[in-house]
Amino acid sequence: xxxxxxxxxxxxxxxxxxxxxxxxxxxxxxxxxxxxxxxxxxxxxxxxxxxxxxxxxxxxxxxxxxxxxxxxxxxxxxxxxxxxxxxxxxxxxxxxxxxxxxxxxxxxxxxxxxxxxxxxxxxxxxxxxxxxxxxxxxxxxxxxxxxxxxxxxxxxxxxxxxxxxxxxxxxxxxxxxxxxxxxxxxxxxxxxxxxxxxxxxxxxxxxxxxxxxxxxxxxxxxxxxxxxxxxxxxxxxxxxxxxxxxxxxxxxxxxxxxxxxxxxxxxxxxxxxxxxxxxxxxxxxxxxxxxxxxxxxxxxxxxxxxxxxxxxxxxxxxxxxxxxxxxxxxxxxxxxxxxxxxxxxxxxxxxxxxxxxxxxxxxxxxxxxxxxxxxxxxxxxxxxxxxxxxxx
Numbered sequence: 568x569x570x571x572x573x574x575x576x577x578x579x580x581x582x583x584x585x586x587x588x589x590x591x592x593x594x595x596x597x598x599x600x601x602x603x604x605x606x607x608x609x610x611x612x613x614x615x616x617x618x619x620x621x622x623x624x625x626x627x628x629x630x631x632x633x634x635x636x637x638x639x640x641x642x643x644x645x646x647x648x649x650x651x652x653x654x655x656x657x658x659x660x661x662x663x664x665x666x667x668x669x670x671x672x673x674x675x676x677x678x679x680x681x682x683x684x685x686x687x688x689x690x691x692x693x694x695x696x697x698x699x700x701x702x703x704x705x706x707x708x709x710x711x712x713x714x715x716x717x718x719x720x721x722x723x724x725x726x727x728x729x730x731x732x733x734x735x736x737x738x739x740x741x742x743x744x745x746x747x748x749x750x751x752x753x754x755x756x757x758x759x760x761x762x763x764x765x766x767x768x769x770x771x772x773x774x775x776x777x778x779x780x781x782x783x784x785x786x787x788x789x790x791x792x793x794x795x796x797x798x799x800x801x802x803x804x805x806x807x808x809x810x811x812x813x814x815x816x817x818x819x820x821x822x823x824x825x826x827x828x829x830x831x832x833x834x835x836x837x838x839x840x841x842x843x844x845x846x847x848x849x850x851x852x853x854x855x856x857x858x859x860x861x862x863x864x865x866x867x868x869x870x871x872x873x874x875x876x877x878x879x880x881x882x883x884x885x886x887x888x889x890x891x892x893x894x895x896x897x898x899x900x901x902x903x904x905x906x907x908x909x910x911x912x913x914x915x916x917x918x919x920x921x922x923x924x925x926x927x928x929x930x931x932x933x934x935x936x937x938x939x940x941x942x943x944x945x946x947x948x949x950x951x952x953x954x955x956x957x958x959x
Contacts (some may be wrong), residue, residue, distance in 0.1 A: 577629045578653040579660045584679040589686035598652045603637035613728040617675045626670040647916035677732035681740040684722035684751035688744045690814035722751045742772040747781040772798040778823040796835040802846050810948035824862045837867040847881040847892050848951045851899040870910040878929040889918045
């Protein structure tokens, strides 16, 4: 099936990967829309999920060049003329792409592990929810009347399912919750060590608040791996960081950045900056500030274009304000000449692609609800958005 390589909708991941969430639901990947789970590890094994009705239908559509509703974030990324996760994975696993011959997987081998063992987290970021953060529970329950009841055995189930596949792994991504607070992160690293998987790319997506404590406790283990990337979720610095990712103490984040830089030179640090209306006017400042402090190399800054919740998307801006944001981003382009330039350009194209300005009132409403609960004020932390309050 040579045509699959050039297909706009084909992705290799449904043939060699499943993405596990803390509630036991299983998805196509970490970028797929959460509204479209393909199974649940509480009810069926990984082996049965890979060839259940949902997965066979998805693979069949991909083979026949049809779009998948769960994959819209990749399609939107590609619309900005930037490389999507789909394209990256097809390139990484290009040998497997060439070997695809059916919508059925006869001998499933998990080659890419992407898992969130639990949702234990010390932050309640504005773009997140109780699905991925226990710190959200109280507000979800009291303000939004959302109740969650996650089993404590979810992580044990995932571990049991994953173990037989560790020998086949070629790539690992560990998220959360906050993975540096999860004992399962160490369990997986130890298992990888047993099977001598010390050179495969391992990414740990963390809020970085606990890195120093984690690294000091597990220093000898970490140093046995040659290709670890700490993907730090940082959307802003200083005061604004403490608003967007509630629970942040910027001084601690800065201290951990400094500790990583001075003590773990073999660990790659990348910034995963989620672009929303809250930082659309300031994410370029964050990039240059981190660069100035020598925390990152110039090409280690990823722009994660927020798609959900809709009311936090950067493209809810009115057209005039979009143009102001675009002007600032374009001004920064003259100072960079690497992959980050492509990331910044993708933000511009994202802003130009759709109009969600009808969601501004919903954004203001939800911001006010959380502000009252957290004793914060949107315009104190994001004064550049004051125009939203004065637009009428």
